Amino acid sequence: MVYKQRLDGRKGDELRPMEAKTKVIPNAQGSASFKIGKTWAIAAVYGPREIYPKFLANPKRGILRCYYNMMPFSGSGERIRPGSNRRSQEIAMVMTKALEPVVDLSQYPNSVVDVFVELPQTDAGTRCAAISAAAMALADAGIPMKDLVSSVAVGMADDKIIADLTYKEEHIYEFNPESLNAVVSDIPLAMIHNTKELTLLQMDGEITKEDLLKALELGQKAIEKVYAVQVKALKENFIEESK
Amino acid sequence: MSEILIEERKIVVPGEVLAIGLDYVPGENTYREEDKIFSKVLGLAAVSGRVIKITPLAGPYMPKVGDKIIGRITDIAFSGWRVDTNTAYSAMLNVKDATTRFIKKEEDLSKILAIDDYIIVDIINVTSQRLIDVSMRELGLKKIQGGRIIEINSQKVPRVIGKKASMITLIKEKTGCEITVGQNGLIWILGSPEGEAAAERAIKMIEEKSHLSGLTEQVEAFLRGGR
Amino acid sequence: MITNTKTVKELVLQNKRLDMRTFTEYRQPIEIETNISWTAEGSAKVTIGKTVVMAGVKLSLEKPYNDTPDEGGIMINAELLPLSSSEYEPGPPGIKAVELARVTDRGIREAKAIDLKALCIEPGEKAWFVTVDIISINDAGNLFDVANLATLAALKAAKFPVVNQETGSIDYKQKTGRSLPLTKEPISVTVYKIKGKLLLDPTMEEEKSAEARLTVSIDKKGTISALQKGGEGTLTIAEVGTIIDLTHEKAEELRVVLERVVVS
Numbered sequence: 136m137v138y139k140q141r142l143d144g145r146k147g148d149e150l151r152p153m154e155a156k157t158k159v160i161p162n163a164q165g166s167a168s169f170k171i172g173k174t175w176a177i178a179a180v181y182g183p184r185e186i187y188p189k190f191l192a193n194p195k196r197g198i199l200r201c202y203y204n205m206m207p208f209s210g211s212g213e214r215i216r217p218g219s220n221r222r223s224q225e226i227a228m229v230m231t232k233a234l235e236p237v238v239d240l241s242q243y244p245n246s247v248v249d250v251f252v253e254l255p256q257t258d259a260g261t262r263c264a265a266i267s268a269a270a271m272a273l274a275d276a277g278i279p280m281k282d283l284v285s286s287v288a289v290g291m292a293d294d295k296i297i298a299d300l301t302y303k304e305e306h307i308y309e310f311n312p313e314s315l316n317a318v319v320s321d322i323p324l325a326m327i328h329n330t331k332e333l334t335l336l337q338m339d340g341e342i343t344k345e346d347l348l349k350a351l352e353l354g355q356k357a358i359e360k361v362y363a364v365q366v367k368a369l370k371e372n373f374i375e376e377s378k
Numbered sequence: 379m380s381e382i383l384i385e386e387r388k389i390v391v392p393g394e395v396l397a398i399g400l401d402y403v404p405g406e407n408t409y410r411e412e413d414k415i416f417s418k419v420l421g422l423a424a425v426s427g428r429v430i431k432i433t434p435l436a437g438p439y440m441p442k443v444g445d446k447i448i449g450r451i452t453d454i455a456f457s458g459w460r461v462d463t464n465t466a467y468s469a470m471l472n473v474k475d476a477t478t479r480f481i482k483k484e485e486d487l488s489k490i491l492a493i494d495d496y497i498i499v500d501i502i503n504v505t506s507q508r509l510i511d512v513s514m515r516e517l518g519l520k521k522i523q524g525g526r527i528i529e530i531n532s533q534k535v536p537r538v539i540g541k542k543a544s545m546i547t548l549i550k551e552k553t554g555c556e557i558t559v560g561q562n563g564l565i566w567i568l569g570s571p572e573g574e575a576a577a578e579r580a581i582k583m584i585e586e587k588s589h590l591s592g593l594t595e596q597v598e599a600f601l602r603g604g605r
Numbered sequence: 606m607i608t609n610t611k612t613v614k615e616l617v618l619q620n621k622r623l624d625m626r627t628f629t630e631y632r633q634p635i636e637i638e639t640n641i642s643w644t645a646e647g648s649a650k651v652t653i654g655k656t657v658v659m660a661g662v663k664l665s666l667e668k669p670y671n672d673t674p675d676e677g678g679i680m681i682n683a684e685l686l687p688l689s690s691s692e693y694e695p696g697p698p699g700i701k702a703v704e705l706a707r708v709t710d711r712g713i714r715e716a717k718a719i720d721l722k723a724l725c726i727e728p729g730e731k732a733w734f735v736t737v738d739i740i741s742i743n744d745a746g747n748l749f750d751v752a753n754l755a756t757l758a759a760l761k762a763a764k765f766p767v768v769n770q771e772t773g774s775i776d777y778k779q780k781t782g783r784s785l786p787l788t789k790e791p792i793s794v795t796v797y798k799i800k801g802k803l804l805l806d807p808t809m810e811e812e813k814s815a816e817a818r819l820t821v822s823i824d825k826k827g828t829i830s831a832l833q834k835g836g837e838g839t840l841t842i843a844e845v846g847t848i849i850d851l852t853h854e855k856a857e858e859l860r861v862v863l864e865r866v867v868v869s
Contacts, residue, residue, distance in 0.1 A: 277437025
């Protein structure tokens with residue numbers, strides 16, 4: 136084991152500092168901002184509203200539709216060309232699937248609820264931050280939900296199971312001189328709070344079954360911390376101000 | 379043994395456990411799974427006897443028969459008008475429901491109600507697929523002329539009206555405005571420009587602080603000094 | 606979306622507005638926050654009333670254009686996000702975004718606010734190119750003025766990244782202390798005409814009730830670097846004169862806010 140001390144000094148299960156708030160976009164029915172370390176997601180919810188094109192309408196229930204977009208200046212390298220690409224389309228799809236199990240649109244047939252997530256700056260874990268922000272924005276919009284969804288990535292960097300990887304940890308072989316041959320895996324997760332069921336599970340890299348299960352266990356604990364931040368932010372706007 | 383985990387007016391998030399045990403009954407915006415009752419929305423808890431319900435702090439308007447709403451004409455058909463209800467669903471206003479007088483077959487409907495006109499209507503029918511019919515035949519239902527229309531979240535409408543219409547009466551008296559509150563969150567204010575602006579700000583203040591106690595006093599203070 | 610067009614127009618004739626502001630009064634708050642994004646070379650978030658815009662600067666090294674071999678370049682792009690208003694849809698920029706980008710671009714380019722020659726490293730071979738992306742976060746009216754302020758604040762805050770001397774490539778993760786060659790700050794003020802009256806900083810309702818608008822980019826001395834007339838209505842020459850005076854005065858008020866931006 137060579138990656139003993141994390142590059143930013145965190146403990147293995149420690150998340151980066153989080154900051155969340157709701158009602159950040161007045162035009163939207165609901166909105167939220169979620170920051171974890173240097174990754175920042177802003178989510179806005181519009182709807183239930185009429186769906187276009189019409190043929191997408193489902194007469195049994197409303198449709199949840201997520202969008203994910205990195206702002207052109209939000210990547211750590213060159214400017215990103217604006218507009219949709221394969222990556223953003225896939226992430227939007229897995230985001231939708233991560234949130235659908237808790238959202239109840241049965242009372243809104245033929246309508247759509249749109250969730251737009253934008254990232255002004257990123258340092259890995261963007262789809263997780265996007266999902267955490269989106270779940271808050273949906274709750275802020277008053278959309279019926281059976282629970283909240285919280286999301287964070289776990290993974291392995293050079294034999295060490297860690298939570299909430301940074302860009303440098305995802306590329307540890309470049310940044311840690313002792314980890315040149317390191318195997319890395321990055322596992323974004325999302326979980327329903329009460330049932331502990333996974334609604335997002337992806338992985339990049341290589342990992343054994345034993346390590347994967349350990350990582351998922353660590354993930355469950357890490358996700359609790361995200362949940363606490365989401366709940367606090369959702370309630371904060373409604374706490375009686377001291378006069 | 380049943381246990382209640384929340385108190386009156388406590389803020390809860392979706393998925394929060396409200397009570398354990400079968401002695402409590404899930405009311406509006408809650409659901410039961412096994413022996414637990416959970417919240418389904420972000421809102422304020424309300425317990426009455428054994429029933430636990432949640433008053434949402436935001437959320438879409440659900441059209442209901444008997445509701446008075448404010449709508450906007452978006453299209454004119456042979457038999458009537460299409461009305462935007464500020465929801466995902468538009469409504470139909472049939473010619474026969476538009477006025478009490480007889481409308482001749484060849485009459486130009488746009489002379490009666492034109493596109494972009496705002497109207498105060500009652501909902502008279504809602505289907506499971508949310509097809510909505512509205513009517514203007516009752517007293518006080520009419521085309522809106524003059525003044526301004528503002529929008530608030532429909533969940534805040536009861537708060538703006540107040541107990542026995544106390545809040546809205548207060549705003550009307552202090553600003554000298556006529557105010558019509560649509561259940562869909564659209565509100566028509568008619569008065570002097572200054573009065574309208576003050577009423578608008580008071581209503582926005584209620585929308586923002588609807589969860590707080592002592593709101594009537596705050597609104598009163600604002601309307602006394604804030605202009 | 607509610608517009609209250611009739612009432613907006615009736616009030617204007619009585620020299621009044623829906624929110625009781627005077628015709629030349631901007632909404633409050635007016636706030637500029639810089640360095641909101643660590644991944645941009647410079648960034649800013651500007652709020653006027655309920656309108657919020659972000660802008661981010663990215664720098665790249667490229668071969669100069671053939672006709673200006675000793676100059677770098679600047680490009681301004683705008684994205685009107687569906688996150689910022691129910692009126693915008695996902696997809697490539699529409700004409701509104703294109704106009705916003707081009708008007709902001711002209712205001713800065715034509716004033717030579719960025720010294721493009723100072724961006725050149727090796728004539729004909731290598732120069733810095735500046736890209737500014739304007740992003741609407743909440744469109745509640747008057748995007749032109751807010752976007753221009755955000756662009757200027759982001760340019761002001763920008764620092765060159767470190768260039769690896771061996772490979773010649775940019776290390777975006779490290780910034781130098783060097784700022785962009787920003788020689789002046791031409792401020793845009795847009796005047797809207799409703800029922801023949803001229804007013805500033807419209808809300809969305811007022812914007813939709815306007816017959817015409819004129820965006821003026823103007824520097825401290827009153828030199829105009831861009832004009833853009835919009836809307837279906839017309840302007841008289843006399844009105845243009847009045848508008849220029851008005852914009853010069855207002856630009857100086859906004860300049861005070863912009864100059865308060867501390868760039869470390």
